Structures are given as structure tokens and as C-alpha cells.
Amino acid sequence: MDSSQLRKQIAELLAKRARLEKELLQFRYTLVKGSLHLRYMECSYSGCKCKRGQKHGPFYYMSSKPDGSSGRTLHRYIGKTIQTQLAKGLSRYKSFQDRIHQMHKLDQKLSTLWNTFRDSLLDNTLLYNKEEKKERTVKKGERDSRS
Numbered sequence: 320m321d322s323s324q325l326r327k328q329i330a331e332l333l334a335k336r337a338r339l340e341k342e343l344l345q346f347r348y349t350l351v352k353g354s355l356h357l358r359y360m361e362c363s364y365s366g367c368k369c370k371r372g373q374k375h376g377p378f379y380y381m382s383s384k385p386d387g388s389s390g391r392t393l394h395r396y397i398g399k400t401i402q403t404q405l406a407k408g409l410s411r412y413k414s415f416q417d418r419i420h421q422m423h424k425l426d427q428k429l430s431t432l433w434n435t436f437r438d439s440l441l442d443n444t445l446l447y448n449k450e451e452k453k454e455r456t457v458k459k460g461e462r463d464s465r466s
């Protein structure tokens with residue numbers, strides 16, 4: 320890939336990154352960390368329909384990991400219905416997180432491209448400049464004539 324293609328590609332990724340940053344800055348409302356799960360349960364009554372396969376539910380549960388991934392996942396019972404505010408908070412958290420993840424991927428790509436771009440500008444032939452070569456040949460010639 321030549322450097323003009325690389326420039327174009329890098330500029331595109333930077334624009335994409337800037338868009339994501341702009342979107343993240345526009346988050347104004349509460350986020351709720353966690354993910355939602357539905358569960359069906361059996362109760363403790365022996366004659367209940369749930370013992371014949373018709374389980375109770377669905378009930379909403381939320382699971383979340385406390386900060387630092389070493390912590391245990393916490394499960395919290397929400398109820399038969401979920402509050403709109405909570406649902407919105409959870410979905411906002413998810414889309415915030417998605418954008419951060421996308422930015423991270425872009426940064427990795429960009430890092431590779433910056434290196435490739437730098438290398439496309441390298442010219443190692445300058446290390447072997449002709450003046451030096453000539454000089455070396457002359458010196459060698461002098462020495463040859465002396466001996």
C-alpha cells in the first residue's frame with residue numbers, strides 16, 4: 320500500500336473515532352451497569368402447576384460484575400416487569416460500552432497503520448550515500464598504490 324492510500328485510510332479511521340467520541344460526549348442520562356436475564360422458577364408448593372413443567376415467570380434478573388473483573392458476578396432480582404427507566408439505563412450503558420469497545424479496536428488498527436505509514440516513508444538508501452562510497456574507494460585506491 321502506498322503512503323497516499325495509507326493517509327486516506329488513517330484519516331477515515333480518525334474520522335470514525337471522532338464520531339464515536341462525539342457520540343459518547345452526548346450521553347447525558349443515567350447509565351445502569353449490568354445485563355438483564357429472564358428466569359423461570361419452581362415454587363415450594365407440591366401440587367403447583369410448576370411441578371408439571373409450567374414454571375412461574377418470567378422474572379427479570381440483573382447480573383453485574385463489580386469493578387475489577389476478579390469480583391464475583393452479582394445477581395439481583397428485579398421482578399415480573401422492568402421499569403422503563405431501568406431498561407433505558409441498562410441499554411444506554413450497553414451502547415456506551417459498545418462505543419468504547421469500538422474505539423479500542425480502532426486504536427489498535429490505527430497503531431498498526433501509523434507504523435506502516437512511518438515505514439512507507441523510510442528511505443534506507445540514504446544510509447549508503449554516494450559521497451561516502453566514493454571516498455572509501457579513493458582511500459582504498461591510495462592504499463593500493465602505496466603498497
Ligand SMILES: [Zn+2]
Pocket residue numbers: 361362363364367368369370375
Ligand atoms: Zn409453583
